[in-house]
Amino acid sequence: MADEVLRLEKVRKAYNIGMPSHTEVLHGIDLKLERGQFLALTGPSGSGKSTLLNIIGLLDQPTSGRLFIKGQDTSALGDAAITLLRGHTIGFVFQDHHLISAFTALENVMMPLLVDRGFPNAQIESRANDLMAQVGLENVAGNRATNMSGGQQQRVAIARSLAMNPDLVLADEPTGNLDTKSADSVFELMREVNRESGTSFLMVTHNLDLAKRCDRIIEVVDGKIAS
Helix, strand or coil: CCCEEEEEEEEEEEECCCCCCCEEEEEEEEEEEECCCEEEEECCCCCCHHHHHHHHCCCCCCCEEEEEECCEEHHHCCHHHHHHHHHHHEEEECCCCCCCCCCEHHHHHHHHHHHHHCCCCHHHHHHHHHHHHHCCCHHHCCCEHHHCCHHHHHHHHHHHHCCCCCCEEEEECCCCCCCHHHHHHHHHHHHHHHHHHCCEEEEECCCHHHHCCCCEEEEEECCEECC
């Protein structure tokens, strides 16, 4: 249990409950992720992958079933506790990097720390600089996002996801908008972080070549884990 980062037990998600348009999207999902594992989440469009990722990321709640983060049952937590747990435990990388274009790369990486602590200081800037070095972009830390390539922007997004030293990083099609060479580079960066820091990764992807390079592949079909 000490090395368990994530566990889902019979998680279901339905919308428009009690109405004629009632739809159940997830049908009893069981899933476990241990520290240091790198999982690929695959499946066709509309299979429920995004809904599942939102629930794991504490952005949505299941209709039934239980979600445990580091052994803690999240169903018993209020909104404030959920926000705190998400901010300190989970990092996010999206297909569209969602960088703030008016900010420099370094300032974007600092954002989670500023949200958590409320004001900039030397320690926050030092942490952000270390992360920029870790993703190989210390030489462009002062560049605005609009002056960086797609691959560089996604590397900044990965650095930002690591700012709070999360136990789990959720990556939603992180290479979907990149060319083959940049996609491979971004994937290898995440893999390197995973191996060196022990941070767990759950990556949604349609790229089966990348999925095969993960520790496990979880295939979701019609709201159920097919394999």
